[in-house]
Amino acid sequence: MNARIPLLLCVWTFLSFQEIQASIRLWASEVTNFSTQxxxxxxxxxxxxxxxxxxxxYTESPGTWAQLGNQLDRVHFIEVKFPRKLxxxxINIYETYNAGAVVKISVKDGQNxxxxxxxxxxxxxxxxxxKFSPQIKRFIIPVDELRIEVDCSVARDYVEIDAVEIVGDICPSPxxxxxxxxYLIKKDTVSADEAFARCLLIGGYLANFETLEETMLMKDKLIKMSTKISYFVGGRNINRKxxxxxxxxxxxxxxxxxKYFAFGTGEPNGTDQSPEDCLMFYAAKAYAFNDANCRIKNGGYICEIQNM
Known part of the structure; x- marks a missing residue:
């Protein structure tokens, strides 16, 4: 039994750092507010x-949310929360009696x-x-709360909802x-300083690779992309002396x-007189790290946002 533990740990580590792109499906896990039940x-x-x-x-059945019988002449709401932000x-709303009553769906923004x-x-x-899957407006914030409004006045009867599901991703496209x-890989030719600003403008930062595992996975991806472009990342030298x-x-x-050294042969080689204080994955050296002048436009860049 003990002999298998290192192998299992290695498999877990590999899987946890793989590039993940599949959509995630989550069911509502908490009701935070409602107008009636x-x-x-x-x-x-x-x-x-x-x-x-x-x-x-399709039935008037226990196991669904329904409204009070003397309040079927108005709009009601329910607010639900999901296990994590996506x-x-x-959005899928499972309607099982008097479907068609959903008139509004809202999400919470960054200001709550x-x-x-x-x-x-x-x-x-x-x-x-x-299963009601409406066309929703595009929005670029991760959410874990929905508000659903139903108009009972047309049916003058109970509107019953069985379940609410969201489908999405941990990272926003692309x-x-x-x-x-x-991560977002951009091929535009810019300087490191410009790349730094561009990532900030989209709500992120020049990518940090604080573990060797993340660095090696990104390096492997860049090699497979075969763009022959070098890419600035968020490392900086703060002491030329x-x-x-x-x-x-x-x-x-x-x-x-x-906490690790992943520079190519002969790097870093900047000096106080010829500063190269910015960091890039350098295409000519199989995407090893390379120090570079922060003001010269000679690379693409990689932005990062922390997932929620």
């Missing part, structure tokens, strides 16, 4: 949590305010169960995931000392 049990707001247990049947591309991503002027009456971060420099990763106003 038919009762506190079989037709409570909490019945929308988890996978469907009534769908695809950049959402699709509701932002509408779907709305219609009038509800419909659909006498069948359906970023991709390695480890716990999301020190032999070999004092290299730090710069991120969100903080500096982290590099």
């Amino acid at each position: 038919h009762n506190s049990g079989s037709h409570s707001a909490k019945q929308v949590l988890g996978k469907p247990n009534v769908y695809p049947r 950049y959402v591309s699709k 305010q509701w932002v509408d991503i779907f709305s219609v002027n009038h509800a419909r009456i659909i006498r069948r169960a359906r 970023f991709f995931q390695i480890g716990n971060s999301c 020190k032999q070999g420099g004092d290299w730090r990763w710069i991120k969100n106003g903080t500096m982290t000392q590099m």
Whole structure:
């Protein structure tokens, strides 16, 4: 048994640092607010949590969220939360009685305010169960909360929802995931200083590679891309007087000392008289690290955002 543990740890480490791109599906896991519920049990707001247990049947049935019988002449809402934040591309609402009543869907933005991503002027009456997947407005924030509004006044009857699902990714397109971060590779020819600013403008920073595993995975990706372009990343030398420099990763106003050496042969070779204080994956040396002048336009760049 013990002899197998190192192998399992190696497999886990490899998988945890692989590039991940598949979409994720999450079911609502918490009800944070609602305007009404038919009762506190079989037709409570909490019945929308988890996978469907009534769908695809069309029926007035326990196991769904329904409204109070004397409040079927108005719009009601339910607010739900999911296990983690995603950049959402699709929302699925499982309607099992009087479908067609959803008139608005909202998400919470970075200021904790509701932002509408779907709305219609009038509800419909659909006498069948359906998985409602509306066309939603494009938004570029990760979310873990939805507000769904249903108009009961058209049917003058209960509107029953069985489950709510979101589909999305940990990283927003066209970023991709390695480890716990999301990366964007840009081929534009810029200087390191310009690359630094461009990443900030999209809400990120020049990529930090604080572990050798992340560096090797990115290096492998760049080799396979075969662009023959070098790419600036977020390493900076903060002390030209020190032999070999004092290299730090710069991120969100903080500096982290590099804990491994991945420079190519003869690098870093900048001097106080000929400074090369910025860092790049250097194409001519199989994408080993190379120090470079921060002001010369001679590379693309890699931005990073921390996933949620």
